[in-house]
Amino acid sequence: MGQFPADRFDGGSGNDGNPIVAQLGGLVLARIVVVSNRVNVPNKDSARAGGLAVVLRSFLKRNHGVWFGWSGRVATRGEEAVRTLDHGGVTYITTDLARADYQEYYNGFANRMLWPILHYRLDLAEFSSRDLSGYLRVNDLFAEHLSKFLKPDDVIWVHDYHLMPLAKALRDRGHKNKIGFYLHIPFPPPELLTALPKHERIILSLCHYDLVGFQTETDSENFARYLTNECRMPSIDSRTFIAGERTMRIGEFPVGVETAEFERLARRTVRLSFVREVVTSLADRTMIIGVDRLDYSKGIGLRVKAFERFLADYPRWRGAVTYLQITPRSRSEIREYADMERRISENVGHVNGRYGEASWTPIRYVNRPYSRSALAGLYRSSRAALVTPLRDGMNLVAKEYVAAQDADDPGVLILSRFAGAALECRSAILVNPYDEEAVAAAIDKALSMPLEERRARHRDILDVLSENDIKFWGSRFIEALTNPPGDSRWPR
Ligand code: ADQ
DSSP: OOOTTTTTTTSTTTHHHHHHHHHHHOOOOOEEEEEEOOOOOTTTTGGGGOHHHHHHHHHHHHHTOEEEEEEEEOOOOOOOOOOOOOOEEEEEEEEEEEEEHHHIIIIIIIIIHHHHTTTGGGGGGGOOHHHHHHHHHHHHHHHHHHTOOTTTTTTEEEEEEGGTTTTHHHHHHHHHSSEEEOSSSSSOOOHTTTTTTTTTHHGGGGGGEEEEESHHHHHHHHHIIHHHIOOOOOEEEETEEEEEEEEEEEOOOOOOOOOOHHHHHHHHHHTTTHHHHHHHHHHTTTEEEEESSSSSGGTTTHHHHHHHHHHHHHHHTTTEEEEEEEEEOOOTTTTHHHHHHHHHHHHHHHHHHHOOOOBBOEHHHHHHHOOHHHHHHHHHSSSEEEEEEBBBBBBBHEEEEEEEESSOOOEEEETTBGGGGGGOOOTTTETTTTTTHHHHHHHHHHHHHHHHHHHHHHHHHHHHHHHTTTGHHHHHHHHHHOOOOOOSOOOO
């Protein structure tokens, strides 16, 4: 975990609450430019935006920043439009992608090669030289667009696996700005990573950043081990590497949620008519909830099997529990995702056919997104949450679920030990998602747990989540990026 005291930047310094201003004792710092694959441009769907998008936007607002990335549109080659929108103190700049760029960079190299490898799934990784070229080409294209509006003192913060080589592409164009990179997903051990053909081209290009941030210490250590053992990179210490004339540092910045705000939201939204309708339709049955993008890393297929095992091993719960799994489709153009979608629907149908009755459907399976308000209310109305990814950088659903609970009568979090969130949620029921029997037992334990134990576990986790509120995350990263090496504020 990042080691900054959570209250350092609470905005109490009488200078607009701007953490960066506070840090520099009143000096206005340079502009912050966030770059990510997709840009969360404000529109009518903003209510569905994940917590992180909302937080990044408010962080940029406080710092009059710029957010650059793909518009989400695919255009005919030569007709890709670049658009600029100023809204609420933030400048959003987006570019379309040509069809071939979208296929090779996004569907191809990012999602069929990097995503599986970084999630420890060598079996699903498909390498293609053409996709690699497309990936490098789009990173170059982003650098070209960025070059047109970058100022020499802009601080650049690049997000996620789509854009690993971006700093190199910017340095090649002569930019000497402070550039930081944050990986939202896991970083596997070098023994796995080196199965990526031409891995040096991608992974070593991270050394063009000044700071590379990860969710957990395991991820940082894996990266450091890769650099030391595989690439023989010289280092000053275990977190500082010498990259030519610059140094590149590594740190941990675990992503959190807006803990108190989310609790308030959930308290309000249990009263929404939509949430009340769902609860009434349960007819006094206990609800278990799962909320995930449809992705193989989330372990939904094994989870459905574990729930079937639970119904088989603990028959007293039959007819008394409803498991609601909310799973919006993602990346449906990729074959593995389409196959997985079909398999999970079949498995859910199988469990419902086998155990259901005319008056009771054991699993309600919904393939659509909901607003944050609706989710918050549903979390609070559920006695347990099943969050069992096979591998996850952090997993914000786990944290949102805990934050949403009523402290007097909280639900229980069942959490995979392979989610980054497991490090902070030690008082959840931690499970191995591959062990059906153990997950089934964990569901029984959660549903049978006495009130006092539920309260104590909830309190433990909430304390940690309040300490690591997402409000402080952006400022921690930028502070670490802009502080010179050797500064005591550097995270360990
Ligand atoms: P994701 O893989 O998308 O994020 P996660 O951390 O769980 O996973 O975040 C999902 C977000 O989407 C949550 O805020 C959740 O509320 C929202 N969401 C999920 N299903 C939804 C639905 N049906 N309707 C509306 N909203 C829904 C990646 C990494 C994670 C890492 C995050 C943040 O894979 O490991 O935690 O980035 O760094």
